[in-house]
Amino acid sequence: MHRLTVRHGRDEIEQRYHVAGSGPVCVVHPGGPGIGWEYLRIPQLERTMTMVYLEPIGTGSSGRLADPRGYTIATYSHFLHQLIQHLRLEKVALLGHSHGGFVAQRYVLDHPDPVAALVLYDTSPVTGxxxxxxxxxxxxxxxxxxxxxxxxxxxxxxxxxxxxxxxxxxxxxxxxxxxxxxxxxxxxxxxxxxxxxxxxxxxxxxxxWGEEPPFDIRGELPRVAVPTLVVAGAADFICGPPWAQMIQEQIPGAILSILEETGHLGHIEHPGRFTTVVDSFLTG
Structure with a gap:
């Protein structure tokens, strides 16, 4: 486990993260909000990539916000940016799952330069x-x-x-x-x-307890200029193909991959299929 201290408002909050594998770096943001990082560990990708798993604030061993209303997508994006800067790498790949995909979309719109490639996994460009x-x-x-x-x-x-x-x-x-x-x-x-x-x-x-308006970046997605893979399970009831297609249609050049007989957790349900699609995009 690794750590860094992040300033947030008047507070200094500890951000934990985990590193596994070797090769090009991929930073991974799990879903939730509030779900621990462990479910999203992807050992198959660690064979070809250095996977950096962020442990979101408010979960696990990472710090807590003094005011829980502050757990917003903008806050998570801020902590993600501090981690990426801390890594001192010119470029990283970024993978966001579910709510972590909301964070990844917001992040790449606000900070496109550090992102070499984007994987949006079982997520949506809008809630509400x-x-x-x-x-x-x-x-x-x-x-x-x-x-x-x-x-x-x-x-x-x-x-x-x-x-x-x-x-x-x-x-x-x-x-x-x-x-x-x-x-x-x-x-x-x-x-x-x-x-x-x-x-x-x-x-x-x-x-x-985070307080913010419904997420909606549909009008902003055409500004995403990094190579993007959109992955969704065909049987995902919450962030399935309709939302994935919406993202793919809005991001120029985005690739869409629908995993058949797969729900919201394709990396667990069909790890071979999931890894082949993501690894081919990131390293192929």
Whole structure:
């Protein structure tokens, strides 16, 4: 584990990160907000890349904001920039997953120079009412499909829409792990293989208190000038193909890859497919 101290307003906050592998550097920002970095470790990419996994503030061993309302995309982008500057490299690749993809999009718009390539993984250029309506409809379809064999799915839609700020860290983690099967295409059909990935999910509640308007950078994306890969699981109910296509259509020259029979966690569900697509883009 590595660390640096970042000034944020009047405070100095410790930012932790982890380094694994060898080769060109790829900085990785996990999702959430509030999900720990461990679930997004990608050992297959560490064979060809030096993977730098950021441990978002408010999670794990990184520091905490004095005012939890400050957990915003702009704040995460600020800490990401400090880490990239700390690495003292001319260029890095940047991979953002889910909410981390929001951060990566904001970052590359504000700081394009350090970014050699961008991977936007199961994310969206917009949130707001339409986004969440679609997400709830998606998890409801999942529940309807499984309700007879798995009655516990009846609570999944409610769990998704209950803000984690109603829970402590243990409760937030328990809720995330409870609904985790919905983030896979076929969790129960492959539970022996995928259970460790589910167990790697940890969530901290405070980042859910961040206060900011709905995310929407659709009008800004045409300014992205770095090579960009957009990856989405075909069965991802929350950040699936419609949102990925929206990004791809807005960023000049962006490449879109849809992973079939894959949900929101393709690097766990189909690591070979995911790694081949990302590695070919970053090193090919």
């Amino acid at each position: 009412e339409d986004f969440w309506t679609a997400a709830v409809a998606g998890i409801q379809r999942f529940a309807q499909h499984h309700i007879l064999q798995r009655p516990e799915v009846a609570t999944f839609a409610n769990d998704l829409t209950t803000r984690p700020d109603q829970w402590d860290d243990g409760g937030a983690t328990a809720k995330l792990r409870r609904i985790a099967p919905a983030y896979f295409h076929d969790y129960w059909g492959r539970e022996t293989e995928l259970a460790d990935g589910r167990a790697a999910l940890r969530m901290w509640a405070a980042p859910a």
